Amino acid sequence: MKQRIATTIDEHTEALVGLSRFIGENPELGHEEWLASARLKEELTSHGFSIQSPVLDLPTAFIATYESAKPGPVAAFLCEYDALPELGHACGHHLICTMGLAAAIGLKSVIDEIGGTIRVYGTPAEETKGAKVPMSAAGLFDDVDFALMAHPFYAYEKSGQSLAMDAIQFEFFGKAAHAAASPYEGVNALDAVLLLFQSINHLRQQLQSHVRIHGIITEGGTAANIIPDYAVAQFYIRSANRPYTDETVQKVLRCAEGAALQTGCTVKTSNYEYSYDELISNEHLSDQFTRNLLVMGVKEDEIQIGKDHGSLDLGNVSRRCPTIHPYIKVTDEKHLLHTKEFRDFAMTDRAFKGMLLGAKVLANTAYDVIVNPNLLSAIKDEFTQLT
Numbered sequence: 265m266k267q268r269i270a271t272t273i274d275e276h277t278e279a280l281v282g283l284s285r286f287i288g289e290n291p292e293l294g295h296e297e298w299l300a301s302a303r304l305k306e307e308l309t310s311h312g313f314s315i316q317s318p319v320l321d322l323p324t325a326f327i328a329t330y331e332s333a334k335p336g337p338v339a340a341f342l343c344e345y346d347a348l349p350e351l352g353h354a355c356g357h358h359l360i361c362t363m364g365l366a367a368a369i370g371l372k373s374v375i376d377e378i379g380g381t382i383r384v385y386g387t388p389a390e391e392t393k394g395a396k397v398p399m400s401a402a403g404l405f406d407d408v409d410f411a412l413m414a415h416p417f418y419a420y421e422k423s424g425q426s427l428a429m430d431a432i433q434f435e436f437f438g439k440a441a442h443a444a445a446s447p448y449e450g451v452n453a454l455d456a457v458l459l460l461f462q463s464i465n466h467l468r469q470q471l472q473s474h475v476r477i478h479g480i481i482t483e484g485g486t487a488a489n490i491i492p493d494y495a496v497a498q499f500y501i502r503s504a505n506r507p508y509t510d511e512t513v514q515k516v517l518r519c520a521e522g523a524a525l526q527t528g529c530t531v532k533t534s535n536y537e538y539s540y541d542e543l544i545s546n547e548h549l550s551d552q553f554t555r556n557l558l559v560m561g562v563k564e565d566e567i568q569i570g571k572d573h574g575s576l577d578l579g580n581v582s583r584r585c586p587t588i589h590p591y592i593k594v595t596d597e598k599h600l601l602h603t604k605e606f607r608d609f610a611m612t613d614r615a616f617k618g619m620l621l622g623a624k625v626l627a628n629t630a631y632d633v634i635v636n637p638n639l640l641s642a643i644k645d646e647f648t649q650l651t
Contacts (some may be wrong), residue, residue, distance in 0.1 A: 265377070269370040269627045273620060280366050280623075281616045283307060288358035288611050291347030294389025297324045300345035301386055304361055308384060311369050317386070320402055325395050326386035327404070330372055336380025337409035337640060339630040340585070341368050342578065344390040344413075354607035355391065356416035359594060359619045364413055366623035371630050380634045383408065387577070394577025397538040405584040410549055410633055410643060413578065414592045414622045416610060418599055420562055421591035422554060423545040424570020426579050427476065427502035428509040431537035434460060434520050436529045440493035450491030454484045456527040457495040463519035464499075474504040474572075475512055498536055502575055506541050541579040544650050545570065546586040548643045549633070553590055556628045560621060566593070573601070586647040592625075594618030 273280070287300045301324040305315050308328040317326035343361035347353050368384045375382055385404075388395045405411060436457055441450030464477055471477075479499035485492030501516055503509040517533060524531040554567060570590070581587050594615040599605040609615060633640050 265374045266628050266631060268373050269631060270624050272373040273366050273370040273623055273627070276366070276369060277620060279307070280362055280620065283365070284358050284362035284616060284619060285611065287345055287361065288353045291352035293349060294346040294392045295322065295324060297345050297388055300324075300361065301326060301388070304343060304345065304365060304386060307365060308368070311372060313368070313384065319404070320398055322388060322395050322398070324386070324388045325399070328368070328384040328386070329381065330368070330375065331381045332375045332379055334376070334379030336378065337634050338381045338383060338407055339371065339634065340383045340385055340405065340408045340411040341365070341626060342385050342387055342396070342411060342413040342581070344387055346389050346391055348391055348602060351602065351604065352607055353610060354602050354604065356594065356601070356606070356610045356615070357390070359416045359610060359615060360413065361386075363592070363619050363622045363626065366620065367412070367626035367630070370623060370627035374631065378631070378634050390577055393537050394540065396577035397540065397580050400580040400584050405581050408585040409640065410546070410586040410630070411581055412553075412588060412626050412630060414590050414626055416594040416615065416618065417591035417601070418593065418595050418597065419591065420557060420567045420593045422567060422570040423550040423588035423590045424543075425504065425545065425572050426540075426543035426576040427474070427504060427572060427574060428506045428542040428579065429500055429502040429540040429575035430509060430513050431535055431539070432499050432501060432513065432516065433534050433536040434497045434499070435532040436495045436524060437532070438491070438493045438527065438529045441491040443489045443491050447491060451493070451528045452491050453495035453527075453529050454492040456523045456529040456531070457481055457484065457497045459523035459526055460497060460520050463522060464516060467515055467519060471512060472503065472508065475508070476500070476502040477512070477516065504542060538577065540575045540577050541583055543576055543579040543587070543589055544582040545588055546643055546646055548639065548646050549586050549629070550588045550590065552632050552639065553588060553625060553629045556625045556632070559628070560625055583651055586643045592618050592622035
């Protein structure tokens with residue numbers, strides 16, 4: 265049956281590559297992925313999937329479902345299709361979404377015989393306000409037996425970890441004054457922001473090494489001769505796990521309170537993006553994916569240990585069901601994600617070849633879990649222990 269899965273995907277190569285190329289050539293920012301979402305839903309509908317859209321009032325989100333007549337596990341493939349500002353698809357999301365769709369099409373060719381349900385989740389805005397966060401919170405993954413997706417990269421990499429993350433905005437309110445004639449009448453909000461940066465820099469040496477804090481000033485005044493009465497800074501605060509991230513956020517909040525106290529400002533804090541939990545990779549599921557990579561001809565020494573690549577909204581899904589996020593080699597040259605070089609290589613024939621290989625491995629892994637109750641049981645037991 266695995267041969268049938270591969271053959272089915274191969275039979276649709278032209279359409280799949282065309283779909284991926286179209287999305288790559290028409291990059292759309294998060295929650296604005298109208299073209300990508302429409303094309304993905306259209307393709308899934310043509311293969312017999314029923315479509316639920318929008319989801320949770322997210323206009324470009326969708327859930328596509330194919331339910332066989334036989335009972336069995338619910339296998340989920342996750343699609344991302346948002347692009348980066350100015351860089352376009354420099355993270356390869358046009359490959360990710362087509363990979364997940366192709367895997368679903370391949371698995372559908374055998375699902376009526378082996379039993380179970382296939383779901384394809386269209387999840388917008390992974391780069392910013394990731395839709396997987398509210399979708400997870402709403403319980404949309406709670407009845408999923410396992411969730412799969414793979415990310416394009418310059419190497420094969422096992423599903424590893426990601427960083428939990430909070431996105432915090434600090435607004436400081438002061439009092440405007442003429443900077444030359446009467447600066448003593450002013451309360452400088454920009455000074456408060458600068459003190460916040462200094463405080464965080466001093467805080468770093470008291471934090472564990474896996475913490476990452478980085479920020480920008482989005483507003484710092486309107487003219488050099490006016491004491492700024494309003495200034496804004498935005499920070500990402502990350503660590504290897506949710507509890508330590510929460511602890512670190514509290515320390516940063518105290519830094520902001522201190523900056524406000526020193527300058528006489530008031531400060532308002534808020535989350536300007538969703539909070540992401542760390543990814544909990546299911547090792548039993550990951551090992552099965554790796555075994556299928558080997559069967560497809562990838563050499564064992566080509567497959568690297570999973571690394572931390574930042575933060576993913578998939579981490580929130582991994583708290584709801586067994587989940588993996590391995591990396592698939594789509595370029596033979598070492599180019600980092602979120603660069604123009606990777607964006608350009610992700611539109612080559614080599615990248616599309618890697619995409620199709622990833623789709624087959626994803627589909628084969630789902631097949632193995634569905635037909636092997638002992639493997640599914642081990643996957644679920646591990647999930648229960650880790651969450």
